[in-house]
Amino acid sequence: MIVLGIETSCDETAAAIVTGDRAVLSDLVLSQLEIHRPFGGVVPEIAARAHLEHLDSLIGRAVTAAGVGFHDLDAIAATAGPGLIGGLIVGVTMAKAIACVHDLPFIAVNHLEGHALSANLAEIVSFPYLLLLVSGGHCQLLIVEDVGRYRRLGGTLDDAIGEAFDKTAKLLGLSYPGGPAVERAAARGDVGRFTLPRPMVGRPGCDFSFSGLKTAVARAVETLPAGPLADRDVADLAAGFQAAAADVVDDRTANAIAAFKRSHPSGESLVVAGGVAANQVLRTRLKALAARNDLRFIAPPPRLCTDNAAMIAWVGIERLRRGLVDGMDFAARPRWPLESMGAP
Ligand code: KG4
Ligand code: ZN
Numbered sequence: 001m002i003v004l005g006i007e008t009s010c011d012e013t014a015a016a017i018v019t020g021d022r023a024v025l026s027d028l029v030l031s032q033l034e035i036h037r038p039f040g041g042v043v044p045e046i047a048a049r050a051h052l053e054h055l056d057s058l059i060g061r062a063v064t065a066a067g068v069g070f071h072d073l074d075a076i077a078a079t080a081g082p083g084l085i086g087g088l089i090v091g092v093t094m095a096k097a098i099a100c101v102h103d104l105p106f107i108a109v110n111h112l113e114g115h116a117l118s119a120n121l122a123e124i125v126s127f128p129y130l131l132l133l134v135s136g137g138h139c140q141l142l143i144v145e146d147v148g149r150y151r152r153l154g155g156t157l158d159d160a161i162g163e164a165f166d167k168t169a170k171l172l173g174l175s176y177p178g179g180p181a182v183e184r185a186a187a188r189g190d191v192g193r194f195t196l197p198r199p200m201v202g203r204p205g206c207d208f209s210f211s212g213l214k215t216a217v218a219r220a221v222e223t224l225p226a227g228p229l230a231d232r233d234v235a236d237l238a239a240g241f242q243a244a245a246a247d248v249v250d251d252r253t254a255n256a257i258a259a260f261k262r263s264h265p266s267g268e269s270l271v272v273a274g275g276v277a278a279n280q281v282l283r284t285r286l287k288a289l290a291a292r293n294d295l296r297f298i299a300p301p302p303r304l305c306t307d308n309a310a311m312i313a314w315v316g317i318e319r320l321r322r323g324l325v326d327g328m329d330f331a332a333r334p335r336w337p338l339e340s341m342g343a344p
Helices: 033-039 044-066 085-102 111-117 161-171 178-186 211-222 231-263 280-292 310-321
Strands: 002-007 012-019 024-031 075-081 106-110 129-134 139-146 149-155 269-273 296-298
Touching: 002 044, 002 085, 002 310, 012 044, 012 310, 024 044, 033 044, 044 085, 075 085, 075 111, 075 310, 085 106, 106 111, 106 310, 111 129, 111 139, 111 310, 129 231, 139 231, 149 231, 161 178, 161 211, 161 231, 178 231, 178 280, 211 231, 231 280, 269 280, 280 296
Parallel strands: 002 075, 075 106, 129 269, 269 296
Antiparallel strands: 002 012, 012 024, 129 139, 139 149
């Protein structure tokens, strides 16, 4: 089985070709970072135009790099939501067009399902597992019972954790995107200098909150001398923020593990996915937490954690295996909660 995956839901134009035995034959990601950098965030209209401009040739390159032809493909899978509607329409329309021309099935993929199943591309992960999905747009804890069967335990009440990293980076004058920049700065910082709040820690349940932490960083910046921040201040604040964010994630995930063990005693793994899962401090904390609870800790390699099309192609494979293909009338959805997916 060979599937072409297309991803255009945010600011990465991506195309990949993956086989049923988990071989990633090609995996191309064209980042729009430089285009959006002057604006300090993704501009939806500009993103959609950039996807439109590059997707066609990127798919051509992905097919060539995989050493296959369109006639070798078994299906075309594209992210159909959630995300920025302009980009989603570009990817879905392209996928449908290729599917029509080559008489192939079209599969509309939920981007979050892509992240949820991405670990399976790196290794075999048995269902059910507990998933912590941490990205720029999402922050939630879910039980993955099977392909298409997700039970949400909790999520953020305000900002996603990646958003908090990005906003903190902006406050500290660090480059966009903020996550990697904050992590680099934090490595040189003193965690103990700034005491920042840990929203929700100690409370029951699995919800998150990050807006108070971000505001606390802003207040701390105001106490420092006006003008550009000193390197030391940036590093110490980044370290303080990252430690607080890690404490929040650790605490909420511990509650989720307890709930998971009660409802699914046979579950064996904690999987972390999404762009923020690239953070090494967070990974180390979660690994220790999983070990304390006798769970396997699985984190896909960073390339699979951030947005990519290999994970979309993989969902395509899993859905095609179950006969779950979509009609040409399937419309892109800016909002598409994972737990609303119909069970296969
Ligand atoms: O999954 P992703 O590529 O896109 C979304 O679907 O949101 O995640 C991007 C997010 C951004 O907020 C970025 O700052 C964050 O992931 N991120 C990180 C790191 N690398 C990326 N956050 C913390 N530490 C990192 N090393
Ligand atoms: Zn994503």
